[in-house]
Amino acid sequence: METPLPKATQKRQVTAIIILLLLWEVGGAVIKYSVLEERHSGSFVANLAKDLGLGLGELASRGARILSKGNKQHLQVEHKSGNLLLKEKLDREELCGDMDPCILHFQVLLKNPVQFIQGELQLQDVNDHAPEFLENEILLKISESSHTGAAFPLKIAQDLDVGSNTVQNYTISTNFHFHLFTRNRSDGRKYPELVLAKELDREEQPELRLTLTALDGGSPPKTGTSQVLIMVLDINDNAPEFARQLYEVQIPENSPIGSLVITVSARDLDAGTHGELSYSFFQSSNQVIQAFEINTVTGDIRLKKMLDFEEIRSYRMEIEASDGGGLSGKCTVAIEVTDVNDNAPELTMSLLMNDIPENTPDTVVAIFGISDPDAGDNGKMMCYIQDHLPFLLKISVENFYTLVTEGALDRESRAEYNITITVTDMGTPRLKTEHNITVLVSDVNDNAPAFTQTSY
Template sequence: MSAAGRRWGRRQRALLWGVLLAAWEAARGQLRYSVPEEMPKGSFVGDVAKDLGLQLPALSHGGVRILDKGRTQYFALHGKTGHLVTAERIDREQLCRLVEKCVLRCELIVEGEMQVYGIDVEIMDVNDNAPSFRQAEKDLRLSETTAPGSRFPLAEAHDPDSGRNSLRSYELSGDEHFSLAVQAGPGGDQRPELVLAKALDREEAAFHELVLRASDGGDPARTGTARIRVTVLDANDNAPVFSQAEYTVRVPEDVPVGSVLITVTATDADEGLNGLVKYSMKKETDMASDIFHLDSETGEITLLRILDFEEGDSYELEVQAHDNGALFDTTKVAITVTDINDNAPELTVSSKLNEISEDAPAGAVVALLHVEDRDSGRNGEVRCSLDVGAPFRLEKSYEDYYRVVTARELDREQVSEYNVTVRAADGGSPPLQSSAVLALRVLDVNDNAPVFAQERYSARLAENNAAGALVLTVRASDADWGQNARVRYRLGDVRFFPIVVF
């Protein structure tokens, strides 16, 4: 089978697994699917209509839709088929470069049922990236007195793919003086090291050219290379030594840009150029280089941009101190970011009624709300409330969703319109809050009878009046509205009372 055929088969198996998983998750109000990355826009993800038992007429009339929360929408609901499809091409490495399992979340609302379903879509990796080195060329300076067996860390390759498609192995080509060793890092990553296999002799060879090759586990495998140029120097027999094996610091997320977070210090017992210490990041990720700056001369680590606890609450840097030769020491810098209450609750009206009949029973749903707060701990704990005295109450619906329902029967003749304010406040000190206003009109029902202005009317009438002469005028009013308040009059039985003279 060709490589293209194998990739197609893997994609089909991934889609089949997503369909089988969705069948039993749907009953719990939660759907789970999977789809390979880089699929074209409009690609099938899952049969939402089938999994939830929805009718196609409801879909075509807009009764079922994907909720829009202002974020990028990666999925859409096909109105004719009820299929969940991709709304654009999805790059897993762009969305989930910091996590192993890439899951995108969207929510589907069924208007008629006032029901929300969560949908998790796992983005499966394909081998679309080759391993690459941050530096395509590395200059290494070694003393000719370096003992055989000495090890020197090499730049690690980076492959944004995951699983078997990620980095798998290293190979070194060069000469007999060097070999390659690969160590496992704390996180399971592979760290290549250059091993001096044979003593160096500057007079025999002042330079050595090596090639480090990194390969991933894809089929076919992708590779990347880095060139290593080793310069042989005269003796430098003392390495720099850090004052601490590990540095730790805690900083609030609102620390000003440009602040010095911590300073690392290393000393070298050598003199002159061999004792001059400089600092560098041993393993510098794209994110770390965007946030922190290490001064190579002073060892100060400063902040380049505003921290965001919600984006990252801890960072670990590996700092290397090296002298003018090839000797070095390594330390770890752990930076912990503490949260401040800098995010107000986000209150969104997902669905609502504009009008309701006054004879609606208590407990009738008039709105569906969603609330979330990006802060953590007490700063992210949200409490919702309604206006005091309003005939409505809040009910928890699904996760961070709330329903606004009637607390009792309504009376249009007392209040015909409501502007209900919903407030969301977090637990910070001071608390941050947001609000939304629900405008609701109460529709009339014919629940009031006409009432005469007087219980009894009397009039004096001269005899022999012509037909059609006005006798008296009666008045009645109805508290209802519109057609229900229109009053008509008719006479009942007319009785005459004779006058008896004694």
């Protein structure tokens, strides 16, 4: 006949089972919040306890924590009130760049019992940046033979804000020869275009100076200006033409500085200085200018700095070929950066129990997350521990794992375990990260005294 388990042991077993059930009962719903950028640290976001259906004080009793990728904590929970607050002032442009919407993902971890809730914080833009031209002066060379209605694209202004807070319109100072038209690009940005309203006469006026103004959609709008210098040229009746309108190329992110990316080529049917070509970037961002350089004579585009796939995955630039007479032709170069396996997986420990009582099966030992910024197979990961240990790894939510005891531990048989958690990616070559933890088995009174002899 089996001896019934003590009530305390039965209670611990029931508690462990409840913990496991709650651990795997990860809700599919996502709590979503929205807040304006640049709000001060400690600003109210929402009442987390109310949104989770918890009573006053339950967040504290259940050990609520906010988890974010890479240990970057943007939020904090106030256990007493149940409020979710900003931990620091958030800059949307710093966190998301030109990505819109700007979504920061986080998780709510309730430790007792263990439960995960997924969360999203949308960071809304405020109009805290003014339009800015990369150059204080834009030079245009326009032939005096240009007909009315001819259009001349101008370089765009950049604005770190998004949506209606970015550049919405352009204006030009009053003059007799040109009016301005604002066009929409395929990527959603707007660019200015000068349209000739009255024919030019170089002998009458060899150059014009105008002021180009960019306005964003704020109220009141913020502005930025650049001077437009128009040089009126004698007749040159053939503009340069590129062999292709679109050049596409792929380049690995580990390509050395100075590597040839691609060569663009244009031709001009004119002779003399009117047929001599010079290549340059046109309407290119700071990112393009910092990463690439172009040979003005040959059209070779080469690397100026090392690329990083995890930072920028593609570049798009316009190349201008200008002849000696002031005419130009343009083409587009699209560069795709290909990934190499240059990032080892990372492991972030969220919960670690170094001391586990014996005789308690299915006990949570650790909770951790893994991540790898690489793409494709280079970013796919697998996680494992050594064989022949009484522990199991279980996945909780995507890239979050829980380490639990496989069965009841026996301190009298073994009082300490050294566990190595290994995370490896699927790239070539495979990169891995190892994390070592030590688990001590604490004693419970499960052995009665025993004599060494049955009789003396």
